[in-house]
Amino acid sequence: MNHAKISSIATHSIKALTIDDTIDTALLIMQKHAISSVVILDEQQKPIGIFTERDSLFAIANNTRHTSTLADAMSKNVFCVSENSYIHDAYVLMEQKEYRHIIVVDDENVFKGIVTEGDFLRHMGFEDVIQAKNISEAMSESILTIPADTSIVETAKLMSKTKCDYAIVLKNNKPNLIITERDITLYCAKHTLDTDTNISALDTQKMYTIDKKKSLQQASNLMQQHSIHQLIVINENEELIGLLNRHDILKAVHGAYFDFLLKTIDEKTRKENKLKEQAIALEKLANYDTLTQLPNRLLFKKLLQKSIANAVRNKYTIAVIIFDIDRFRDINDSYGHSIGDQLLNEVAKRFSEQIREGDLIARLGGNEFAMILEHINDANTLPKLIQKYLNLLSQTIYLANSTEVSIEACAGVVLAPQDSQNLDQIIQFANSALHQAKQEGHGIYKFYTTEFLEKSLQKIAYENALRNALKNNELELYYQAQVHMQTQKIVGAEALLRWKTKDGSMIPPSIFIPIADESGLINEIGEWVLFEACRQGKIWMDAGHHITLAINISANQVKYQDLPSLVSKALSQSKYDPHKLEIEITESALMQREEETVEMLYSLRAKGIKLAIDDFGTGYSSLAYLKRFPIDVLKIDKSFIDDIPFEADDCAIVTAIIEMGKALGYQVLAEGTEKQEQLDFLEKKGCHLYQGYIKSKPLPAKEFEALLVSQNS
Numbered sequence: 001m002n003h004a005k006i007s008s009i010a011t012h013s014i015k016a017l018t019i020d021d022t023i024d025t026a027l028l029i030m031q032k033h034a035i036s037s038v039v040i041l042d043e044q045q046k047p048i049g050i051f052t053e054r055d056s057l058f059a060i061a062n063n064t065r066h067t068s069t070l071a072d073a074m075s076k077n078v079f080c081v082s083e084n085s086y087i088h089d090a091y092v093l094m095e096q097k098e099y100r101h102i103i104v105v106d107d108e109n110v111f112k113g114i115v116t117e118g119d120f121l122r123h124m125g126f127e128d129v130i131q132a133k134n135i136s137e138a139m140s141e142s143i144l145t146i147p148a149d150t151s152i153v154e155t156a157k158l159m160s161k162t163k164c165d166y167a168i169v170l171k172n173n174k175p176n177l178i179i180t181e182r183d184i185t186l187y188c189a190k191h192t193l194d195t196d197t198n199i200s201a202l203d204t205q206k207m208y209t210i211d212k213k214k215s216l217q218q219a220s221n222l223m224q225q226h227s228i229h230q231l232i233v234i235n236e237n238e239e240l241i242g243l244l245n246r247h248d249i250l251k252a253v254h255g256a257y258f259d260f261l262l263k264t265i266d267e268k269t270r271k272e273n274k275l276k277e278q279a280i281a282l283e284k285l286a287n288y289d290t291l292t293q294l295p296n297r298l299l300f301k302k303l304l305q306k307s308i309a310n311a312v313r314n315k316y317t318i319a320v321i322i323f324d325i326d327r328f329r330d331i332n333d334s335y336g337h338s339i340g341d342q343l344l345n346e347v348a349k350r351f352s353e354q355i356r357e358g359d360l361i362a363r364l365g366g367n368e369f370a371m372i373l374e375h376i377n378d379a380n381t382l383p384k385l386i387q388k389y390l391n392l393l394s395q396t397i398y399l400a401n402s403t404e405v406s407i408e409a410c411a412g413v414v415l416a417p418q419d420s421q422n423l424d425q426i427i428q429f430a431n432s433a434l435h436q437a438k439q440e441g442h443g444i445y446k447f448y449t450t451e452f453l454e455k456s457l458q459k460i461a462y463e464n465a466l467r468n469a470l471k472n473n474e475l476e477l478y479y480q481a482q483v484h485m486q487t488q489k490i491v492g493a494e495a496l497l498r499w500k501t502k503d504g505s506m507i508p509p510s511i512f513i514p515i516a517d518e519s520g521l522i523n524e525i526g527e528w529v530l531f532e533a534c535r536q537g538k539i540w541m542d543a544g545h546h547i548t549l550a551i552n553i554s555a556n557q558v559k560y561q562d563l564p565s566l567v568s569k570a571l572s573q574s575k576y577d578p579h580k581l582e583i584e585i586t587e588s589a590l591m592q593r594e595e596e597t598v599e600m601l602y603s604l605r606a607k608g609i610k611l612a613i614d615d616f617g618t619g620y621s622s623l624a625y626l627k628r629f630p631i632d633v634l635k636i637d638k639s640f641i642d643d644i645p646f647e648a649d650d651c652a653i654v655t656a657i658i659e660m661g662k663a664l665g666y667q668v669l670a671e672g673t674e675k676q677e678q679l680d681f682l683e684k685k686g687c688h689l690y691q692g693y694i695k696s697k698p699l700p701a702k703e704f705e706a707l708l709v710s711q712n713s
Helices: 023-033 053-061 087-097 117-123 152-162 181-190 216-226 246-287 297-314 328-335 337-354 381-394 423-440 452-469 509-519 521-542 555-560 563-574 594-606 623-628 648-664 676-685 701-712
Strands: 037-041 047-052 080-082 101-105 111-116 166-171 174-180 209-211 230-234 240-245 318-325 360-365 368-373 409-416 445-447 475-484 490-500 548-553 581-586 610-616 633-636 667-670
Touching (some): 023 037, 023 053, 023 181, 047 101, 087 117, 117 246, 152 166, 152 181, 174 181, 209 216, 216 230, 297 360, 297 409, 318 381, 318 423, 337 381, 368 381, 381 409, 409 423, 423 445, 452 509, 452 521, 475 521, 475 701, 509 521, 521 548, 521 555, 521 563, 521 581, 633 648, 648 667
Parallel strands (some): 080 101, 209 230, 490 548, 610 633, 633 667
Antiparallel strands (some): 166 174, 230 240, 318 409, 360 368
């Protein structure tokens, strides 16, 4: 629904009227076509008013002659939207303004059609979201009831005064008949009305009741089956307790995904709290050192595994340090194990008080402590931090019984993911570096591999080479297929940057992309990617391959470049179809300069460009920004796909993202799909698209075109 235009569901065939037409004329047209409103146009075919069944009630209630013109009876406060507006955006605006009709116009404000709540209900696509939502959660309990001897005019007055589009006749405290705006409107279109005409004269439709325990989906199906707008809600004694109309269902549909998520979260929290109460002692024993209360080796390894994954995913460096207290055995032998335990507690306290926010300190056992330092991207930061902690331990420690102990420590350091991405190997490397440090003396630290300074020099060399890469035509775009889950057809491709030097060496993106980001080169490179992707897309489009091309936009580009102007220039120069271009932005990039970003995204959306959130689930994942930003596609990060369907937490997260995306009208794409069991799980959960090695690795343009040709042959 998020991708369809409002014009696709508008009614175009009903004749519009002018201000000189009479109320009788309007009523006859409404009766003939079974519609709830007519639009009034001026000489230029521009809407100036709307006459609805509610306006008809008001006219009847106020004894307005049916021969009166629409000039005085119509509602002049019309709500118009552009025919190019998206269905979801139009509905949000209609709900905010509390209208029940939308007039659709073109760029010149000329009338093109009308959309009602019924049209929205038929196109919302809400079945999966509110299947379990009961009628009692959405129905109105404020009910207009009337005696059976009430006149039509008096009924119209009551409905107009209370702004109700119905009135219910009770018999023995049970609903017997329902009078709607349409019943009165149709009667007045055929008959002359006097003040004494009883409601029994109305040709009313059959009254339909429904139990409050039924689902909203069942209620919607019943309405569509019998072409009615209201259902009378009854209890087990068939007594009237409420009324449900299309407007109530639409409101429930639009907010259903919030209810779904809140219910899921509440249930999960309840279960987790119960489990925590039962297992808190065991968890603490299993994951925390009983002496220092720091994370133990088991928990440290779990947290380190996550830190490594985050560093790889978000392209930054972490440092893993293992500290060993020198001559600790001598202290135990000299002062006893009680003093040794006090010493370990003091060391843990000093580390905990001085460690940076976001970093981690753990006790691996004995006299060994381990630390994870996050985001080490400055050559001068790490040596200073290590030395600070070593100096901290070298200060005299005062223990019980006036015992003073002077200690020193050595440290072994490993950088991830540069030195390794393997958990056990990183710990092994750190221990090897620690062993080397202990061999050289006390208060020493050693890196397992090349010194940090050498890596900084290498980074500078890469940066200089990258500056020349564009001039030397060393950059190239590879394309990875994006596949429609149901048809297994390639419907799009993500453009991925590759760097092949003059000597034929391939520089991994994990190396040069962070360098480009930090140096600011990413803006120039990103501009080249945009123009190159549009150029290639036009070539494929002319060859009959009408696929969507997705390009990544960095946080730097969002922050410092005029992206709408840049995109317009690229599209104009290449003649590429803007509806086939998709811009991918990470969650963190979205949150930079939030107000400007919202404006920028809507500007891109106005050009017909699709917008996607890349690596969804690894950043803010806030419902607030999902509602605010005009998003078309959610791309589930590969880290959540890797272990499905075997990892329960990842399965739950992926399922929730898919359901949320469907509720919001977004397409959902799973990145990094490599195995058939992953594909089967995603298809079962209703994921729309996938991307990964199971279909194709990223390919150069010619090879990717061959893949497209083979698909269509």
